Structure formats: structure tokens, C-alpha cells
Amino acid sequence: MQTVVRVHNTSLKPFWNDELDSLKHSSIFWHNVWVSAGKPGSRYVHHLKCSTKLKYKKGIRDAYIAFENSHDDELFLHFFNKRPTEFWKTWHSKFRKNVARNITIDGCENDHDIATKFASHFANVYQQADASHTPTRLAVPKQANRNGSHSIAQPDLFTDPSVR
Numbered sequence: 001m002q003t004v005v006r007v008h009n010t011s012l013k014p015f016w017n018d019e020l021d022s023l024k025h026s027s028i029f030w031h032n033v034w035v036s037a038g039k040p041g042s043r044y045v046h047h048l049k050c051s052t053k054l055k056y057k058k059g060i061r062d063a064y065i066a067f068e069n070s071h072d073d074e075l076f077l078h079f080f081n082k083r084p085t086e087f088w089k090t091w092h093s094k095f096r097k098n099v100a101r102n103i104t105i106d107g108c109e110n111d112h113d114i115a116t117k118f119a120s121h122f123a124n125v126y127q128q129a130d131a132s133h134t135p136t137r138l139a140v141p142k143q144a145n146r147n148g149s150h151s152i153a154q155p156d157l158f159t160d161p162s163v164r
Contacts, residue, residue, distance in 0.1 A: 015067035023056040068094075
């Protein structure tokens with residue numbers, strides 16, 4: 001016999017709290033009442049279902065934002081108080097993402113083959129660009145400033161017809 005493993009509710013969403021549990025149960029309750037009433041579209045039960053659902057969603061959004069902002073404050077305090085170990089622990093808990101996913105590019109799955117594909121593609125692109133263009137060097141006129149030093153002349157956007 002197999003069972004579903006119970007996971008504590010705060011392990012998946014670290015911002016979860018008892019208030020969100022209450023809002024969730026209220027939203028589920030009024031949704032079930034609405035369904036058992038025949039899913040009315042414009043009566044009082046429908047209004048209660050929608051309002052509790054919106055409160056639940058707003059509660060999640062507010063708790064998430066508060067959680068994220070607390071990390072920002074915590075990062076700042078660790079950085080300001082010169083505690084690099086705590087700073088990096090907080091940094092990694094906030095920004096570390098799982099990037100070890102299987103990536104397939106043009107049928108290649110291992111890192112070396114993907115890098116080789118990129119290298120050959122961009123080498124081909126740059127060889128085509130080098131063959132079609134010959135580098136030319138433009139003479140950039142200099143003009144004297146008021147203090148006697150020289151700077152690169154900038155075209156006058158309002159009077160120079162070649163700029164338009």
C-alpha cells in the first residue's frame with residue numbers, strides 16, 4: 001500500500017503562515033457551498049465565493065512580497081555590518097536556482113557538444129561577416145575647445161544635413 005508523503009506546509013512556500021491557511025480553508029469552503037448550490041452566477045453565494053477567493057489570492061501576494069522584502073533588508077544589514085558569511089547565505093537562499101536541467105540544443109545534450117555547436121555557429125557567422133566587409137578606417141576630425149585642448153568633433157544634429 002502506497003501513501004502520499006505529508007510535507008509540512010511551510011517547506012514548499014517559506015512565506016506561508018496560519019492566516020493563509022485560514023484564508024485557504026475559507027475559500028475552499030465557500031467554493032464547495034457555491035458548487036453544491038448549483039453554481040449560481042449572480043447570487044449572494046457567488047459573491048461570497050469570489051470575495052473569499054480574492055482575499056486568499058491577495059493574502060498570498062502580500063505574504064510573498066513581505067517575505068521577499070525581508071530578505072532584501074536582511075541582505076542589506078549583513079552587507080552594511082560587514083558579515084560576509086551571513087550575507088552569502090542569505091544571497092544563496094534567495095537567488096540560487098536549479099540550473100542543472102537537461103538542455104537539448106540541435107540534438108546535443110552534453111555541455112561539450114553544445115559549446116562546440118555554439119562555437120562553430122558563431123565562427124561561421126563571423127567568417128561570413130569578415131568576407132563581406134573590408135575594414136575601413138575613418139578619419140575623425142578634431143576641433144579645438146575653448147581651453148585649447150582638442151576633442152573629437154560631434155556633428156550638429158540641427159544644422160548638418162548629412163546627419164538626417
